[in-house]
Amino acid sequence: MINVTINADVKKGTINKNIYGHFAEHLGRCIYEGIWVGEDSHIPNTNGIRNDVMEALRNLKIPVLRWPGGCFADEYHWKEGIGPRKDRPYMINTHWGGVVENNHFGTHEFMMLCELIGAEPYICGNVGSGTIYEMQQWIEYMTFGGNSTMADLRRANGREKPWKLKYFGIGNENWGCGGNMTPEYYADLYRRYSTYVRNYGDNTVYKVACGPNVDDYNWTDVLMKKAGHLMDGLSLHYYTIPGSFWEGKGSAAEFDEGEWFITLKKALHIDELIKKHSTIMDKYDPDKRVGLIVDEWGSWYDAEPGTNPGFLFQQNTLRDALIAGISLNIFNSHCDRVQMANIAQTINVLQAIIHTEDEKMLLTPTYHIFDMYKVHQDAELLDVHVKNTMYKYGKDAIPQISISSSVDKDDKIHISMCNLDPNGELEVVCEFRGTSRTEVSGTILTATEMNAMNTFDNPNKVAPTSFDSATIVDNKLTVSLPAKSVVVLEVC
Ligand code: AHR
Numbered sequence: 495m496i497n498v499t500i501n502a503d504v505k506k507g508t509i510n511k512n513i514y515g516h517f518a519e520h521l522g523r524c525i526y527e528g529i530w531v532g533e534d535s536h537i538p539n540t541n542g543i544r545n546d547v548m549e550a551l552r553n554l555k556i557p558v559l560r561w562p563g564g565c566f567a568d569e570y571h572w573k574e575g576i577g578p579r580k581d582r583p584y585m586i587n588t589h590w591g592g593v594v595e596n597n598h599f600g601t602h603e604f605m606m607l608c609e610l611i612g613a614e615p616y617i618c619g620n621v622g623s624g625t626i627y628e629m630q631q632w633i634e635y636m637t638f639g640g641n642s643t644m645a646d647l648r649r650a651n652g653r654e655k656p657w658k659l660k661y662f663g664i665g666n667e668n669w670g671c672g673g674n675m676t677p678e679y680y681a682d683l684y685r686r687y688s689t690y691v692r693n694y695g696d697n698t699v700y701k702v703a704c705g706p707n708v709d710d711y712n713w714t715d716v717l718m719k720k721a722g723h724l725m726d727g728l729s730l731h732y733y734t735i736p737g738s739f740w741e742g743k744g745s746a747a748e749f750d751e752g753e754w755f756i757t758l759k760k761a762l763h764i765d766e767l768i769k770k771h772s773t774i775m776d777k778y779d780p781d782k783r784v785g786l787i788v789d790e791w792g793s794w795y796d797a798e799p800g801t802n803p804g805f806l807f808q809q810n811t812l813r814d815a816l817i818a819g820i821s822l823n824i825f826n827s828h829c830d831r832v833q834m835a836n837i838a839q840t841i842n843v844l845q846a847i848i849h850t851e852d853e854k855m856l857l858t859p860t861y862h863i864f865d866m867y868k869v870h871q872d873a874e875l876l877d878v879h880v881k882n883t884m885y886k887y888g889k890d891a892i893p894q895i896s897i898s899s900s901v902d903k904d905d906k907i908h909i910s911m912c913n914l915d916p917n918g919e920l921e922v923v924c925e926f927r928g929t930s931r932t933e934v935s936g937t938i939l940t941a942t943e944m945n946a947m948n949t950f951d952n953p954n955k956v957a958p959t960s961f962d963s964a965t966i967v968d969n970k971l972t973v974s975l976p977a978k979s980v981v982v983l984e985v986c
Pocket residue numbers: 519563564565566666667790838839844
């Protein structure tokens with residue numbers, strides 16, 4: 495039995511809805527086919543954006559969408575993606591499969607997508623191979639309401655009113671694919687480039703600096719010391735990879751309990767990374783003004799056999815649902831510092847929430863977790879104490895459950911619980927302090943096999959169902975949490 499106490503009178507801050515953000519790069523079949531099919535496609539679309547995907551994204555209440563990369567961002571020249579599509583120059587997508595990028599999906603198409611699904615745009619600028627002038631002009635093109643060459647060009651391309659653009663990244667992974675820079679060099683470049691990212695009219699840009707790769711604590715220290723006062727956010731990238739090396743990361747769909755265990759253990763590791771990076775940020779920013787922006791996270795396995803390895807297409811199973819549930823619980827718990835997170839990537843790439851095949855579309859187990867967890871968006875995080883037991887595998891062990899709780903503006907308490915153990919059901923007994931509760935309802939995502947997945951032949955194999963193994967008696971909640979499951983409860 496696991497004992498939990500929820501202190502409903504101890505609120506630990508607002509869970510920024512942007513923690514439930516997404517990331518869509520010009521990579522494989524994410525943008526082209528996944529989102530953009532063009533106006534002449536046989537796939538039903540709205541101005542070129544496929545309708546089925548648009549509806550599914552809208553349903554998730556995606557708060558923020560990052561684009562155009564990723565590594566692609568530091569090779570992207572935005573002026574090639576505006577104007578009549580037939581006249582847009584072609585480029586080679588050198589990072590991702592060496593395919594031809596026709597630039598048919600550019601600034602106007604991305605902004606239209608955000609408007610259609612109700613998400614804030616988060617654009618990543620090019621520091622690696624772009625100029626300051628180019629970045630300066632992009633901001634002017636998008637957000638300046640007066641008369642200028644850039645604003646008039648935007649009008650000539652069909653958009654009269656400037657867009658609102660809140661989130662802007664100054665480069666991506668500039669320690670790697672974005673220019674192989676040292677932290678000192680990038681910090682200086684950040685100071686320069688960010689100076690020219692202007693606020694026009696009432697548009698105020700939240701500037702995100704390129705942060706560390708995984709556990710590069712020196713990068714965080716140098717960036718905060720040299721440029722912390724000029725940034726609003728610092729990014730962090732962390733991927734959950736079962737294998738020890740990039741070559742041989744492991745299969746997304748074929749794995750045993752050993753791989754299940756190590757994958758979840760590695761997913762839990764992001765808690766330590768956030769704590770350590772935050773501690774360094776606290777040194778320079780004790781008031782936590784600068785947000786930690788986890789703008790790339792999720793599982794990364796070997797590409798599915800028979801697919802283009804540069805397209806990073808992988809299956810998505812119940813294990814990925816657990817990774818999503820655990821990670822989101824961890825981000826919630828750090829809502830004092832983590833102001834945004836963006837799972838990589840929205841469609842057909844890495845830990846995707848949607849898969850498409852021509853006109854067919856399916857929702858992955860990860861999609862369902864975002865759907866179940868959306869109740870935490872902008873809610874108040876509650877103080878939770880867990881007397882956890884351990885899930886043991888071989889000589890190693892990890893906590894058996896991951897849990898997060900919040901209260902929303904209607905005073906509904908939500909509790910998200912993950913049972914990491916693929917073998918045993920758990921009894922969870924939860925006491926409430928500071929509130930009196932009498933009713934509980936819930937939703938569960940689980941399956942018989944660890945590697946259960948949705949396919950185009952069986953798209954609803956892993957889908958949420960209503961959960962009735964929770965009761966409240968005398969303000970005490972008792973839950974029978976099935977093995978390898980994610981449950982979200984609503985308590986009134
Ligand atoms: O998400 C795939 C790639 O992973 C991104 O382009 C890059 O930023 C990271 O290395």
